[in-house]
Amino acid sequence: SVNPDLASERGAASFSVEKLTAWLDGGAEQTRIRRAVVEAIESDPVFSRENQYFQNQNERYEAAVRKAVHLQRKMHEMRWTENGPELKYIYRALSGDVAFLLHRVFMRCISVLGSDKQIAKWIPPATQYQLIGSYAQTELGHGTYLQGLETTAVFDITTQEFILNTPKISAMKWWPGDMGRSATHTVVFAQLYVHGQCYGVHPFILQIRSLQDHSLCPGITAGDIGPKMNFEHVDNGYLMLQNVRVPRENMLNKFCEVQPDGTYIKRGSPKINYFTMTTVRISLISDEAILPLMKACTIAIRYSAVRRQSKLKPGEQEAKILDYQTQQEKLLPQLAAAYAFHFINKYLQELLDRGYREIQTKNFDNLPELHAFSSGFKAMATQYCTSAVEICLRACGGHGYSLLSGLPSLYTKMLASCIYEGENTILLLQTARFLIKCFSAASAGQPVPPSVTYLSAVKAGKCPAKNKLDFLSPDIYTEAYQHAAVRLISSTAAKLQDLIQSGVKKHEAWNQCTVQLAQAAKAHCHYTTVKNFAETVQKLETEAGIQKIMKHLCDLFALHGIFSNAGVFLHDGYISGAQMDMVTASYLDLLAVVRKDAVPLVDAFDFTDKSLNSALGSYDGQVYQRLYEWAQKSPTNTQTNPAYERYLKPLLHNTLSKL
Amino acid sequence: AAAMAMNADLRRERAAATFQPELLTHILDGGAERTRRRKEIEALVFNDPDFQHEDLNFLSRSQRYEQAVRKSSLMVMKLREYGIADPDEIFWFKSFVHRGRPEPLDLHLGMFLPTLLTQATPEQQDRFFMPAWNLEIIGTYAQTEMGHGTHLRGLETTATYDPATQEFIINSPTVTSIKWWPGGLGKTSNHAIVLAQLYTQGQCKGLHAFIVPIRHLGTHEPLPGITVGDIGPKFGYDEMDNGYLKMDNFRIPRENMLMKYAQVEPDGTYVKPVSDKLTYGTMVFIRSLIVGDSAHSLSRACTIAIRYSAVRHQSELKPGEPEPQILDYQTQQYKLFPLLATAYAFQFVGAYIKNTYRRISGDISDGDLSELPELHALTAGLKAFTSWTANAGIEECRMACGGHGYSRCSGIPDIYVTFTPSCTYEGENTVMMLQTARFLVKSYTQVSSGQRVTGIVSYLNELPRQRIQPQHVAARSVTVRISDPASLVEAYKARAAWLVEAAAKNLQAELNHRKSKEDAWNRTSVDLVRASEAHCHYVVVKLFTAKLSEITDAAVRTVLTELCLLYALYGIIKNTGDFLQAGIFTDAQITQVNQRVKELLAIIRPNAVALVDSFDYHDAHLGSVLGRYDGNVYENMFEWAKKSPLNKTEVHESFHKHLKPLQAKL
16 A cells, blocks of 8 residues: 555645656657566566676676576567667666676677678677677776777788787786677777887787687686676776787777788778767766666655654644655755756757767767767766765655665666776866867857857856846846856866966976866856756646656756856856845745645655566555565574674673683 | 885875975964874774775675674774774774774763763762773663654653652654664664653653663563664664664653653653753854864865876867876866865864863853853854765865776765764754854844844944944945965955844834744745855855964965965855945955955865875875875776675676576567
8 A cells, every 4th residue: 555645645746747747758668678678677586686796796797697687588488679669768767777788899899880791700600690790899997088099919920810918917808898708808998009100000800718618718807897886797907918819800890900911991981970979978867867866756755745843833743754845955956957858858868869870971060069068968967966965865764775775786886887998087178178179259240159149149247137036037047048158168268278378388288277167068068057957848738747747847047057056056146145045035935835746746756666676666655564574584683693603702702701 | 015115196296386385384383292192092993804805895884884883893892902082083093993884882882981971970870880891791772762862852752750660661653763874783782872752740840861771681582562673774884783763652760861860750750950051062062063074074085086196197278298187177276275275174173173072061160151152152063064065075086086986996985974973963053053144133222222243253242333424334445465375264254244134124124024933934944144254264264264364484474374364265256245245345346255265276276185194184085096095096996896795706697597588488
């Protein structure tokens, strides 16, 4: 039975949860497909995550391999295909708890960077799992800065082979997933040397384990890199190479090739590779940042409607903690952010699809914008969502700290996303480089890409709001964000210019401005997210109830941003002190408004109990019973206590009292 | 690996320092003699083969618990063998043995024994204290329930007095009333001090403490009527058996209620305690420990991140030159140096509270409790302020180490998961901030009604005078000198006063609109928390600044002054909105503050490694491959990884179980 405290929340919903779910999915048909996939996966005991919190690294890894193997069977059985509409829901249904994700990257890498001949040779056996691939780029000493990689591949003209080496400890490949225990092959990135000349980093296909008994090939040292904050199910690995030889044909050579006589040729532009990075970044925003945040909000908000603590009024029942303003101030802005990022991600996805179509026609014009866009948003969304999930975790008090709440593992998994596929600070600086370039183009009257046209239409003036209700107007707050973004970009550009003109070298000037540059890039992304949210709400033609609540969320997201970054908006007096008080008042009023629909708003994310895997966040709200039941299943309770016989017993039976 | 030479980058960094790190270490320890003694105890523990073990990162939860129990029992014996009895020295010893992690006897040593000392009658002390001292009785302190934490009055466990048998009947009447979280309860303890609502003669007399035996002294099996176990895996605290406890009509003799203050007589008559202010003292003490823990946890994270950033080279700053240390990037400095400054600030705040507590607790035993409410209010807020800041700071340090920070070998994940519950336990942080706010509002109301307030809130006295002037915001423009710490203290003071006044006025406005005090309070609570934070921030800047004048060595004073300035100015950048809106700073000054912070980053840069060396953490205590004193990071990461459980066999069993059949089938 549903806890009455949750039932009453649902009874009071101002909109149809089912309709909102369908809209979020992109139509009722999508919802149907998604639910069918989730049902098929969750009803299969092999995919169960029930004991996940009690398993150690070895057990988690084994389970992930088992699931990956079983998934092949399942897909076949369900007639799901690699290009079908179901695919994107499978990962979601498994909560990412599956092995061989790098195997897919291995295949994609060969498909994008390999010649037709190479594709024909490697992709069929990889598809059949006759070999398992990985992707070995990152080294102990180098991550985001690819040019710095130290692994070497020296062309030996006499044998027509490349000799791969790890010349020093910091050059050891480190972190690649599926490599520690599973992979038989990998794509290794190494500095190519021909006739003593270095041609930069290139990818090579390399076998690392025997296809017969899985033992390591000669010259290969490989293993698992040890425990991490999460990803226990993944065998992130290390790889050391000592004079390992691969045939000339193993260098991926769609864009460049070493000919038998050692001549190095380049053909075409590997710009497409940027597109691959962009695609990966965008897909991870949704899977690794937004979905986990939606889950965390679901858990924390449902729990806050069930948990009662202290009294708001003497003589009354203890209040739901969701009724405390401070609790609302923690959780509801995170809920609004989950929606905001969902919409910006949809928008990005559309841009990406358009970009893909253009690339098919060899039009690379929009690639820089798309690249800058995806870098900035990857950084902003992963950072924002990570701290948001941590806020949800801490908002659940002590019980949030239990693994059984589901929150710690959501948090520790997603925070890795701030680093992989480009460390966030570096990505923000890439976006900043694009913005500075566009700003100077705009100042010179040259055309700029659509997402930054606002840089050429700089308006002077002050925020026109006269009372707190004015701040519920999207025009008012969107302009405030735009103003802040323009100010930060233009002042940083000016400072950069000043430094260079005063004789500071360009790179040094850049380093001296990086803190501001990163801030400017964030302001740009924040502005775009607010603007996109407001436009999404405006275009929303579904029934009024949904539009109304979405408008509240949009207002909340926007005003929370102004409230929390007040200095940015006050700085040049665009928003006055008196107006800032209005922002605060409006913002706090909104908390009470959104509070009423908080539970339906997380219900609309439509996560099953199994996918939440949380004793605190289940749909029925039977929090305490579940916590108690789950705890009893812990091995610490089902197995004997070895410490008692060995240490406690001698201790209690007075070996000490003789002292 | 131990014999490796020091990494050249770190050697260069250390040689370039402008001050002697040992002198700063002495200041942090409270004197050269105390540093000497600390290192002596450190050597005692780290050179003792009994306290060696495999890297905890490779052990299962059950193994970690077992190691902790083993070390704890040895620790108790050795402390007595060595005659270590001074509380600080015991604290050091314990922290070295367990490397800053919790252990299953924490509650026995830290709560059970002290509670017996302060709340048990002489008869009860005779019965329980010596057996507990000798660990025949291992106890815990069972307060928190599944449904109630910080709000103690809501606890549901009952203790009903039965005059016929002169016993209390202890019950857990609901699922939510099950005791949940107490450390050492799950597997280790055989007794618990249980907090329960006392019922006698049909009336509820509120919360009282009872000594409840929970396990058989011979077999360690739970007693009939007792259900006890471990609450399962957590974010951290793997070595701690946090437990649950359910009691069904469990009877204990009347004499097991802790009756030094309140009493139940044989016929059931209840005798009220004289004063309950004394329990404040314990709370203040424990919160002061958390402030210290905030400082230490953040200091350890900074040590790791800064040393690693000096060893790690990446990308290029100047075309054609070797890759620079990542510590040379402005963005990296901007992440780490303000945290380093914060760690120092919190070290000094922790020491201040501890000393003040010692001074006041002297007064308490003489019966003078006048300073207690202020200290209580202050420590509540500072506990929240420092633990929130440190919590976020540790994560920033980890992020600043990139991918390798995410590996358990960096040690930062462990620092984080061990530290983060302190935002919740001993008073949830938001609730703590609101307690401080209550005191601030009370003080403000006193000032408004013409009274003067004293102590750390005395700045509120200046508010009415300022209000005489019509345009108070503009009129207040303090002329702040941004390179003078004392002047920055004034700026923070002005901000705190501004926010306290705003919150108090908003509260009054809500009261004018509504009837219920509680509703008005709730509707103002976001403002109230902001006011408390600003107050605490002011206190921290003030205490850091005050510390500077005590430093005699000129070189050390210079570098600490730079850190103090960075701490204060960075806080202004992070809270620019407040300082602008309150009219304390102009736009132009804020631009200057931004510029000055970046200058300070460059000034502090050459001393960064020496500044973390001064924290003087032993490598074994730090528990980090990235933060090693010798800086030989990569070699040791490889050594460490080779010991990982997944590497125990060359071919993992799942190959035979799953992969091979898969390849055969497809």
